[in-house]
Amino acid sequence: MLRWIAVVLTLLIYVQAAEDWKGSWFPDAPKTLALEGGETIKTVNGNALPEGDTVKEKKSPSRVAMGIENPDCDDAKHGLAIDFDPYNVTHSTVYMCLEPKSDYKGDYNMDAVITEHMVPSAYVANHKCMNSSIEYAERIPSYGTHRPLWPRYGEYMYVPTQRWLHNSEHGAVIALYHPCANKQQVDELKQIVKECLYRHVITPSQLPNKDRPFALVTWHATLEFSVLQRTIVESFIEKYALKGPEQTHRDGQYDHLLVDPAKVVSTEDDSVLCPKKQRD
Numbered sequence: 001m002l003r004w005i006a007v008v009l010t011l012l013i014y015v016q017a018a019e020d021w022k023g024s025w026f027p028d029a030p031k032t033l034a035l036e037g038g039e040t041i042k043t044v045n046g047n048a049l050p051e052g053d054t055v056k057e058k059k060s061p062s063r064v065a066m067g068i069e070n071p072d073c074d075d076a077k078h079g080l081a082i083d084f085d086p087y088n089v090t091h092s093t094v095y096m097c098l099e100p101k102s103d104y105k106g107d108y109n110m111d112a113v114i115t116e117h118m119v120p121s122a123y124v125a126n127h128k129c130m131n132s133s134i135e136y137a138e139r140i141p142s143y144g145t146h147r148p149l150w151p152r153y154g155e156y157m158y159v160p161t162q163r164w165l166h167n168s169e170h171g172a173v174i175a176l177y178h179p180c181a182n183k184q185q186v187d188e189l190k191q192i193v194k195e196c197l198y199r200h201v202i203t204p205s206q207l208p209n210k211d212r213p214f215a216l217v218t219w220h221a222t223l224e225f226s227v228l229q230r231t232i233v234e235s236f237i238e239k240y241a242l243k244g245p246e247q248t249h250r251d252g253q254y255d256h257l258l259v260d261p262a263k264v265v266s267t268e269d270d271s272v273l274c275p276k277k278q279r280d
């Protein structure tokens, strides 16, 4: 009898907590609750995570193997248009600045923000073949379903989210800049990231917004900023790089529009992050 009361109470508490929860669900909200995607800046508290969802994801039997070129699924060459089609005028604008540059010039009064997502250790992200599209609830995702083959490390003319998210799972830092962002700061950001670690992907992206046209993404955390400050970028990399659940420095297979392959900074494992950082 007591046991049943406990179960009912637990359920009630869980339902109440679920309705009150304003943050992200992981990996999905319970079916009855609409997921509120969007731009709220938050630190997600893992205590509110429903146990069942996590376990279900872990046992998912259908995960496509990563890093194996399979023409029926993903060979990093065919079917790329589902994520990014350079021959489609709508897609080809993703790396172009089509808005007033002054809207993206940044604001010194705007604080940089770090958003941490609680990613339970049991969570395993899914791999999806090129025959189905992948969308994200978060404006700038820092975990989630992605393509089986990941980009080679380096700077790209453009690489889609569905690809670079895989690198972050391996511990990489992804640097995103809006195509309208200040060119001098973009160049400086690229330089800082390239000098901090080998495992980086740099790409223009429409995901950063006007307030903060720059973003760094690692598995479970994002940094967004309005105006480039070297120390903030380096500190974020030091704290959040190399934290992905699948640690490997193995380079990727996807190299569409790669413009500058990454060079080793300290070791392939990035044993020293940001060696040029000024330390006192």
Ligand SMILES: *[C@@H]1O[C@H](CO)[C@@H](O)[C@H](O)[C@H]1NC(C)=O
Pocket (backbone or CB within 6 Å): 072, 073, 129, 131, 132
């Ligand atoms: C996509 O292709 C894979 C590999 O061939 C297959 O297992 C899967 O069922 C396909 N999915 C869809 C939605 O067609």
Ligand SMILES: *[C@@H]1O[C@H](CO)[C@@H](O)[C@H](O)[C@H]1NC(C)=O
Pocket (backbone or CB within 6 Å): 088, 089, 090, 091
């Ligand atoms: C181009 O991309 C848009 C947006 O994804 C899509 O709706 C449209 O069908 C594509 N056009 C062609 C010709 O593939």
